[in-house]
Amino acid sequence: MSQALDIEHCDLDIKSNSSSHHTDLCGEQRLIVRRGQPFKIILHLKPGSKGSKPGETSFTFIVETGPSPRIESHTKVHFGLRDSTVDTEWSASASNDPSGNTVNVSINSSPNAPIGLYSLTLDQGGQKTSLGQFTLLFNAWCSSDAVYMRSEMKRQEYVLAQSGQIYRGTSQRIKGKPWNFGQFEPGILDICLKLLDENPKFVSDTDKDCFARRNPIYVTRVLSAMINSNNDSGVLVGNWGEVTDGVHPGTWIGSGDILHQWAESGPVHYGQCWVFAGVACTVSRALGIPCRVVTNFGSAHDTDANLVIENLYDEDGKRLSNGDSIWNFHVWVDSWMTRPDLESKFDGWQTSDPTPQETSEGVFCCGPSSLNAIREGELTKKYDAPFIFAEVNADVVDLVRLTNGEMVQFSGSTKSVGRFISTKAVGSDERHDITHQYKYPEGSKEERKVYEKAQHHNKLKQRGEEPGLHLKIKLAKNMIVGSDFEVYTVLTNNCLEAKIFNFMFFAEAGGYNGRQGENCGYTSDKVEVPAGEEKRLSLKLKYERYGSVISPDRLIQLSAITIDKQMIHYHKAEKTIVLDEPKMEVKLVGEATVNQLMTAELTMSNPLPEPLQHCSFTVEGAGLTDGKPITARIGTVGTLQEAKASVEFSPTRAGSSVLLVNFDSDKLKNINSSVSVVVKE
Numbered sequence: 001m002s003q004a005l006d007i008e009h010c011d012l013d014i015k016s017n018s019s020s021h022h023t024d025l026c027g028e029q030r031l032i033v034r035r036g037q038p039f040k041i042i043l044h045l046k047p048g049s050k051g052s053k054p055g056e057t058s059f060t061f062i063v064e065t066g067p068s069p070r071i072e073s074h075t076k077v078h079f080g081l082r083d084s085t086v087d088t089e090w091s092a093s094a095s096n097d098p099s100g101n102t103v104n105v106s107i108n109s110s111p112n113a114p115i116g117l118y119s120l121t122l123d124q125g126g127q128k129t130s131l132g133q134f135t136l137l138f139n140a141w142c143s144s145d146a147v148y149m150r151s152e153m154k155r156q157e158y159v160l161a162q163s164g165q166i167y168r169g170t171s172q173r174i175k176g177k178p179w180n181f182g183q184f185e186p187g188i189l190d191i192c193l194k195l196l197d198e199n200p201k202f203v204s205d206t207d208k209d210c211f212a213r214r215n216p217i218y219v220t221r222v223l224s225a226m227i228n229s230n231n232d233s234g235v236l237v238g239n240w241g242e243v244t245d246g247v248h249p250g251t252w253i254g255s256g257d258i259l260h261q262w263a264e265s266g267p268v269h270y271g272q273c274w275v276f277a278g279v280a281c282t283v284s285r286a287l288g289i290p291c292r293v294v295t296n297f298g299s300a301h302d303t304d305a306n307l308v309i310e311n312l313y314d315e316d317g318k319r320l321s322n323g324d325s326i327w328n329f330h331v332w333v334d335s336w337m338t339r340p341d342l343e344s345k346f347d348g349w350q351t352s353d354p355t356p357q358e359t360s361e362g363v364f365c366c367g368p369s370s371l372n373a374i375r376e377g378e379l380t381k382k383y384d385a386p387f388i389f390a391e392v393n394a395d396v397v398d399l400v401r402l403t404n405g406e407m408v409q410f411s412g413s414t415k416s417v418g419r420f421i422s423t424k425a426v427g428s429d430e431r432h433d434i435t436h437q438y439k440y441p442e443g444s445k446e447e448r449k450v451y452e453k454a455q456h457h458n459k460l461k462q463r464g465e466e467p468g469l470h471l472k473i474k475l476a477k478n479m480i481v482g483s484d485f486e487v488y489t490v491l492t493n494n495c496l497e498a499k500i501f502n503f504m505f506f507a508e509a510g511g512y513n514g515r516q517g518e519n520c521g522y523t524s525d526k527v528e529v530p531a532g533e534e535k536r537l538s539l540k541l542k543y544e545r546y547g548s549v550i551s552p553d554r555l556i557q558l559s560a561i562t563i564d565k566q567m568i569h570y571h572k573a574e575k576t577i578v579l580d581e582p583k584m585e586v587k588l589v590g591e592a593t594v595n596q597l598m599t600a601e602l603t604m605s606n607p608l609p610e611p612l613q614h615c616s617f618t619v620e621g622a623g624l625t626d627g628k629p630i631t632a633r634i635g636t637v638g639t640l641q642e643a644k645a646s647v648e649f650s651p652t653r654a655g656s657s658v659l660l661v662n663f664d665s666d667k668l669k670n671i672n673s674s675v676s677v678v679v680k681e
Contacts, residue, residue: 004124005059005103006049010131011042022141022160025184025653031132032189034139034288036111038085041120041131043103061092061107062121062128065114065136066210073211075114078123087111087144109136111144114213115287117193135189138216138288146216146338147289157426158290158336162622163658163674164281165429166274167422168512170328170555170576171297174420174431178660178674179278179293180254180620183286185627188256191263192286198233199226216289216337217368220352221383225365227280227354229267235259235279236271238356240513246270250552250670253660254620255282257629273513276354277331290336292423294351294434299330300394300417301357301514305386307454309396309417313570315403317504317561325514326417328555328576330355330391332366334423339370342381346370349437351388360384371437377450389454392418392438398572410570414451415442469493471573473558481554481579481668482547482607488538489560489573493529500528501562501571505539509550510557510576520546520556543609552669554579582607584673586661592679594654600647602632604663604671605640612637612665617645620660623653624677637665651679 012031017039018024023032033039060080069076077090085091085108094105107120115138120131139145140155149155162183165176182188196202199222202209212218226234235258239249246269252258255278261268271279277293284291300309303323312320332353339346351374352367360366366384373381374389397412418439425432440447470492476485487507493499507521520541527535537560546556555578562571582605590598602617615637620629632645643663651657656678663671 004127005043005122006046007122007129008044008046010129011044012132012134013040013042016040021139022155023137023184025160025162026189027184027186031134032137033109033134034137034141034145035109035113035115036087036139036142036145038106038108039134041105041107043105043122043131045101045103047101059122059124061090062123063090063109063118064121065116065118067206070207073207074110074112074214075207075210077110077113111139111142112146112214114210115219116196116210116213135193140288140290140336146340147336149290149336151426153426155290157424158292159285159288161285163660164293165424165431166278166293166331167295167431168274168329168331168553169297169578171419172575173578174295174297174422175578176424176429176431177274177670177672178253178658179274180256180622180658180660181278181282181285182254182256182620182622182627183282185256185622187263187627188259188282189286191259192283194263195226195235195283196222200232216335217339217341217350219287220284220289220335220337220350220368221365223280223283224352224354224367225363227276227283228271228356228364230356230364231362233266235262235268236276237267237269238272238276239270240272240511240515243270248552248664248669249275251618251662251664252278253618253662253672254629255279256620256627259283260628273327273329273355274331277333280333280352280354284333284335292334292349293331294334295329295331295422296392296418296438297329297421298417298419299327299391300396301325301327301330302387302390302394303358305390307386307390307394307451309394311396311398313398313400313561315400315563317502317563317570319516319559320401326396327514328512328553330513334371335368337368342370342373346372346378346381348372353388358387360387374438375440375450377454379454386454392421393451393454394418395451398570400570408570411572414448469495469499469562469569469571471560471562471571473560473573473575475575475577479577479579480607481550481581482543482609484540484542486538486540487558487577488536490534490536491527491529491562491571492534493531496531498528498530499564500526501564503527503535503537504561504563505537506559506561507539507541507546508557508559509546510555511551512553512555517551517557518549520549547608547610547667550579554581554670581671582668584661584663584671586659586673586675588659588675588677592651592677594651594679594681597648597650600649600659600661600675602643602645602647602661602663604643606637606643606668607640608667609639610667611639612643612667615643615663615665617643617647618662618664619647619649621649621657621677623655623657623679624651624659625649626652651677654679654681 249272334349350368356364421435510517584604587601637643
């Protein structure tokens, strides 16, 4: 081309590019593309301008990202026209439209380029023309990208799905909580990019941080730190106690409202592990990193890094605090990527945890750590492999501290930690058990070999439980919150002689994170159990006792202990129960059509023998509620009365979606439901 093109305007061809780059759910207001894949722009020439001939032009494209773009940091790149684009680097090719009025340009970004907001400029021998801006994301569809996934079904699930299930409860009673990730809802991507710009690493060294955004390992570690607010102005403040201000963690049903609140006014009050993980999944998927939410039942918090959870008691069976704990469940995220910093066998799913538990390199963050490293006990592989290994593999020992200071181990378990590790199945709302991806089967030779390789040996005097004695806890069938019910323990003596024990049965209204709560039931007895017989000890749990102390998780921890002080024999049985919640009915009225009002009729019975105050229903759904939750406040609901509300909403996008519903009140929280919605044009 002997002379510069006289460009009237540049058409970024957003609709076509969005479709081919799987970003069409973001809307058509801006160009959003994925790296390592060509996108097209159309240069419209002014009337009378001469078109270009491929191969004769000398013009150059310039792409820049970050506040101080530099060629050395790959945040500023110059590239000219070629006969065709190249998959491995920034490149461009062009062709004339037969009319001569337009030039069609194909631009391929590098599969290793930093993600973020870019400017695009055309330089024609020093004459520069701004062509516009585009946002570049990671690309799970590009085989050269570090986040590449082969399976289209998995890409649909782990990058594009805007709703899902987060599993909670106990290993005996697993329940899915619907969650609206909403990563393509209006404004979310800008907030995710703002989150990267607010991280302390960006503030301290902008150039280094922007360059590092080419690496999903780095970005995932930054997100792990920035989703919590412990060392920075991150998204969520954690609270596992009484909530007297802010929003109770159990009230959230999606990430969008949290992210918008953070962008407008800073750290949001409050989150717990499933909220931290839900937001981390939203941000990861928005940036193009395949991500899944994972729940570990019986999750160990090993504070002293010895791979053993020690439950400490005094001689009378009273629990003593020592820092270690086992959460009924704990939720984190897995992100998919290669690990060039390790060996290729550590590629694939990487665990990271935004819930602030322990510091890593001085910051409250955790991971990413390779699942394969966790499974094989490779605890020298970064990041934070020992802590995550303990969460799913720690052994449990029960210890009595005698009055002379001696520590006696009376029981333990190698199987109670890391159970039913769960995530939503690909393409359905079923629970997918992924325990085998984290660990070998409990008790197998491989599992013990891995544990022994990882373990720092812990030497304790052991006297164990006397063989032939068995202690079990039995539950009632219907344990709905608000009711009175009975539980009992059974002590069986299979020994050849009678045994005399102090028999104690405790009930505590604790939290899911293993913290000891207030007592809500206790009974004890001194019993003689003849050889070959059994004794039962029942405990009546009354709402008037547990109702005022139970947490919104509706968990009650049962502990039965028998003590023979003469022989220094102790037995223990534990069980965590989750009280049943009332069922919520969701009925859709009207046809689901884009931009047409429809109604959700919501009904739930109050099961408590007292009124509920400050009652409300909240609904939310990607493409249904315009990116914001809709709340209907209904005030007081009387004893055993029905809570009812009608909520109107207008779908904004055709296709399949999920409407999530949450009921909230002063005494009942964490009541959730959902319904599928198919919206027509």
